[in-house]
Amino acid sequence: MEEICAIDPNLPEVEIVYELLKSSDDRQSKKLRDLLEQAFLIKGIALDNHQKMAAVHTEIILDNRFASTGKGIWGLREWTREKIVRRTVSRAGLNAYPFRRRSIFTEIEEEEQASANKHNKNNDGTNFLDEEEWEE
Numbered sequence: 001m002e003e004i005c006a007i008d009p010n011l012p013e014v015e016i017v018y019e020l021l022k023s024s025d026d027r028q029s030k031k032l033r034d035l036l037e038q039a040f041l042i043k044g045i046a047l048d049n050h051q052k053m054a055a056v057h058t059e060i061i062l063d064n065r066f067a068s069t070g071k072g073i074w075g076l077r078e079w080t081r082e083k084i085v086r087r088t089v090s091r092a093g094l095n096a097y098p099f100r101r102r103s104i105f106t107e108i109e110e111e112e113q114a115s116a117n118k119h120n121k122n123n124d125g126t127n128f129l130d131e132e133e134w135e136e
Contacts, residue, residue: 013039013056014063021066021076029075032057 007019016039021030036053045052060066060074067077 007042009042009044013043013045013052014059016042017056017060018063018065018076021074027075027079029069029073029079032060032072032074035074 006023007016009016011019013036017035020035020038024030036056037047039056040047040049040053061068065077066074067080068074
């Protein structure tokens, strides 16, 4: 209870919840209901004010400093390890798709060049487009 006395009651409820979690020695996540009750006691707000409790709960959800561990238990995001994203390379070798898509500009240039090469092969003096280019 000594940690409750050290927190300024003029702070917003979300900041009080943050200070409660930050000041816990064991860095242990706690039930959100217990945290809200402690914050309301510090602020002098009635515990049966469900509308205010829901508003503070929403603020905690939107605040990136907090992390839910499930079942109504919340802790601080700085206590959790960052998720490591790993990519695996397929065994297809050179035929595998690249992880990053080529620029659209490069793709357009390659298509235009392939189209120009295709038209240069029809060097019989006629100037027409292939049927597939007219299909919709």
